[in-house]
Amino acid sequence: MVHVGAVVHDTLMELGGPEPTIEQLRSFAPAKADEAERRRLRLALVTCWLFGERGFRSRDLGARALEFLSSAELRELAGLVDAAKLIGDGDRREELARLALRALGLRPDGETPAQAQDRLATVSSVEAARLFRESQAAEQRAREVREAMARKAAQEAADKAYRE
């Protein structure tokens, strides 16, 4: 069994701190964890492994890293993609790497901020899920309006003062 809170603590210290408080680490050591929580914790571990990259060390990146590890975005990603896939699948690996870099305020060498953002949007599962939800909502709304119009077209309209 891995104590995720301890891994997070050590990772943040490696990045240059500051040292997280017990309160800040509490969410990484829940008394009980359901499947969603376990997925989040597994993803937190993979992310810590990523943050363990030598080039990140001692660069005062601890606060940024903690913010990302505690973020709703990471929680949502964990719900969408299993941690194993974030390692084994090329696109998913790139997605996590880019999210982690953005969280630390960095970007891949040779990319402009716009290119980095554009590439992240392309591989982002969270973004794809958002677009899917939006397109589903748009389809649902279009269907509702179409159906309402068909229904109303068969009914009486309302009078007007003049013909148009």
Next chain:
Amino acid sequence: MTDSDAERFPLLTDPGRAMLKRLREHPHAPRYTMECGNRVTADDLVRLQAFEQFLRETPLDWAEGALPGWLDAHLERAYAQVPAYRRRGPRPARFEDIPTIDRGDLSRAPWDFVPDDAALDGLIVHKTTGTTGQILRVPTHPVVSSGSFPLLKVVLERLGVSLTAGPGDVGVVLVGWQRKAFTYPSVTPQWGDAGHLKLNLHPDDWRDPDDRARFLDDLDPEIYTGDPVAFEVLLGLGLRTRPRALVSTATTLLPGLRSKLEAGFGCPVVDLYSLNECNAVAVARDGVYELIQPRLYVEILDPQGQPVSDGQRGEVTLTGGFNFYWPLIRYRTNDYACRIWRDGRPVLADLEGRAPVLFRTPTGERRSGLDVTYALKHMPLAQYALHQATDGALTLRYSGAAARPDQLRDALLEVFGPNQALELVETDLFATPGEKMRQYESDAVT
């Protein structure tokens, strides 16, 4: 399912109930062909009163060479809420770079132009063919339909005609002249449930043709609205009573008929340029059309969709309007005019709207374009145009994959008689760019 009076007239008062009874049971009343009401609720009435005040108090806030101040917020909201616009991606920085839309766009997917944040509970649908023969289902609302009353009232006030109809009076009578038409009695809640009628002056709609004058003289309406063909018939009835004004819509009112009607009725004859897509746009005054909607931007475009200079002729193109189910952006109307400036205000000159068209049958009887519209209204046509040659032969050009030529032929021969020469042509080409598409044309003498 037929609605009840409670649904048609949610705010019906005792005088309103008495008025409906009078209009329905009058000994000289026509045979009404349908039921239709105002559907105005208490909330709607408040909105209509606010709309009337807005029309009175709000000037057109655009100056020569500039765009109106309200336009940016309209575009912002439309691009955020309307699927058809949002799908295009970010809004172009320059207004002139925003793509135009036309009747075909609205006809193909009318629901795509309904904003996401518009509640659908008050939705109603008006079906129309307009002048292009392209079937349009307009999503609208009782506030928008009844908005025609305050609009009319404010426009007439500016021309010196006050409307004061109240409980027990008859306000507006809309007249037509067709073989078959939808006709009904109604009341106008914002005018104390004054009577409102849609009538057909064709003798077939009446038990006795003389009932037309008896009925209308007894009602003594404050104004008549209608098209020039119907007004000519109205003039021929020899009414004793006099309205305060005639308001001509839907087709072009020619100056000769206008003078004749003014002399015959002893009242002003007002020509309103109005479209189903956005209600009344402009009113004729001193040789030009004055714009009447404070939140409707009018530009004139060339065939490539580029704005022309003021004074140059092109297609009337609209942005805005008060139908909140259809916030228009650069809608090309297929009507042609010049925009010029008079006393610091934009007006339309040389407006080429919809010329009234009469056809004749092989036996010499007259048929209006509306008769044809009525006959074809249930056909699955995307668009159609009917032309009558000097020898009386008809050509129907149409598009619509599901349309059956035998049914089209039957429907038209029902109007014109079995001996009518008729050719059917299936086509997608109804007008060349820059040319006004004409739904009805006749070279025959009627």
